[in-house]
Amino acid sequence: MFVRVRLFARLRELARHDELRLEVPDGSTAQDVWNGLAAEYPPLADYSRAVSVAVNDDYARLTASVRDGDEIAFLPPVSGG
């Protein structure tokens, strides 16, 4: 299945993509998607312990299952205000 991945701020710069389409096995979790992404773009691995995830515009846990067509956003630590 395919998911749409969105990256923000420094993650976007490290991967040189703000959006990409990724093929992942059925039954994958958000963590699996991240692991696949970090394998493809090794500089992202520095963020493995600090990343947050949103699925279809809602915060989710990395353990959440993802489905075909989902939009998975990975977020570095935030600094609004």
Add this chain to the structure above:
Amino acid sequence: MDASHAITAAPLDAAAVAAAVSHDGDGAVASFVGLVRNHNAGRRVLWLDYEAYEPLALKAFDRIAQEAAARWAGVRVSIHHRVGRVGIGEASVVIAAASPHRAEAFAACRYAIERIKQIAPIWKHEHFDGGEVWIEGATANADDEAARATAMERACS
């Protein structure tokens, strides 16, 4: 979605945000205006570029407003945040909290800025004299009750 929140590239108008959130039953509206300052961590800051994950940021603002309303009865919170390039001295964020009484308005306003810094998917890209750097604060976790308690403690201190 509460229509009273905004992510915008346009300059913020604190008075307009305060006026829009308050009504005749209110005795107070507390406003917070966050400004871009000209120095940070020993660097001379030239400007900030803000990036947001807009749909989730608006949901986060709505969540923060609901958390405040659940804690302080009768309080309404409106949050407007800039994106894009924001110059020194310009407002990056405006929060207005309206309430029948002043204590709740002050507390809710403080609570909202603390929560924005914890869970709003927004990032500062600092451009300073000599380079640029992404500012990274909290790992956003909307379900982190300890973080929420910290924000509440700061609001009520």
